[in-house]
Amino acid sequence: MTEPKPLIRANEPGGRSIDDPSDDAVHDLLADMNLSHRVVIVRRLDREPVDEHYMQVYLNDDFSYHVEYREGGEDRHFQAEVPWQGDVIGPRPVAAVISDWMHEREGWREALPWVPWPSDRNRPTVSDQVPAVGTELRTTRLVLQRPTAADIDAILAIHSDPAACLHNPSDAIGCRGEAEELYGRWDAQWESCGYGYWAVRRVGSGTLLGFCGIKPMELNGREILNLFYRLAPSAWGQGFAAEAATAVAAWATRNVPELPLIARVRPANTASRRVALRAGLARAEHLDGPGIDGHDLIFAANLSG
Incomplete structure (x- = not known):
């Protein structure tokens, strides 16, 4: 029997890749981020084109998070800044938004202060x-x-x-x-x-x-x-x-x-x-x-x- 194709893929560029990750797996990917491994990307594989349906998290220098999501074209590309809330809370607010997005649960759009993504944005390292x-x-x-x-x-x-x-x-x-x-x-x-x-x-x-x-x-x-x-x-x-x-x-x-x-x-x-x-x-x-x-x-x- 052919195994079903994954619907979601989470990965670190050049690092781990997890198909259909659990909520805990997404949290762990974010918790393991550091200033040499700043990016985690979660993609939908069941939407076309695949590269235009995703959430991406970037770790800023001050350990706050820059989160973006895209649902198709440029007009469906948004970003939000999430401040670091200490080691006790850590990445939980961002992980919760990604989990709700993966499972198509309501509320994730209201959970962060999303604003449109500028088309010419470049992020320094x-x-x-x-x-x-x-x-x-x-x-x-x-x-x-x-x-x-x-x-x-x-x-x-x-x-x-x-x-x-x-x-x-x-x-x-x-x-x-x-x-x-x-x-x-x-x-x-x-x-x-x-x-x-x-x-x-x-x-x-x-x-x-x-x-x-x-x-x-x-x-x-x-x-x-x-x-x-x-x-x-x-x-x-x-x-x-x-x-x-x-x-x-x-x-x-x-x-x-x-x-x-x-x-x-x-x-x-x-x-x-x-x-x-x-x-x-x-x-x-x-x-x-x-x-x-x-x-x-x-x-x-x-x-x-």
Whole structure:
């Protein structure tokens, strides 16, 4: 007996493809999105032409969602912006709309603020926004700049905060002199390498949220770039760390492509694990091993050979 043809196909470009996905499968595809894998497309295969009946979700830099649907010609093409509502809610509102659309249930058209799709719309990627050279990086919400001596007090405040250094107590400092020494090491790396740790601020604000950057080091006898991100606890839970780490990872991939990018994460630090994944790194279990503060889980990008 010939198997029936699927009616719906969900896929990530270059990744998974699921025919007639369940509601849970759609939710999981959206939950697995990160800033290196931004797009999920759900197509109807029972309507002609197939390529003009779909829903597509794009993950923005700030982890909000850009959702579009099309039902035929250009006059039936719409879009909506859905803000990020935190890890607890995650993609559920968008997944619910797609599920209702798949099953032709009522209410999905009213669930989001749809507006017509401009015919000339082009969407930039993170790599389009990160300059190839220079010391300043920008994302939708953040500006990353080379630290200066004026940032020493912020270095002390963050690195003396027990919560900020909970999983890496060896990074903790206790006085301004230690902060000055740490800044001196960061500045020396900038002088010798042309890159290092960036100070992270909100666009349009002088408030420093934390630090994120890369440092050359060795792991298991191999030269790598270590991805670092540490923000003040007051800046947690808003996607800033992942947004900054993604900008830095994109810069490293474009400008230091010969070195693998590594993030070392303590097993209990689930938030840091999410940041590494959203920045486009993947688990590299074969590199796990002891670190200064205990066992390190390794996440990696550009890992070959």
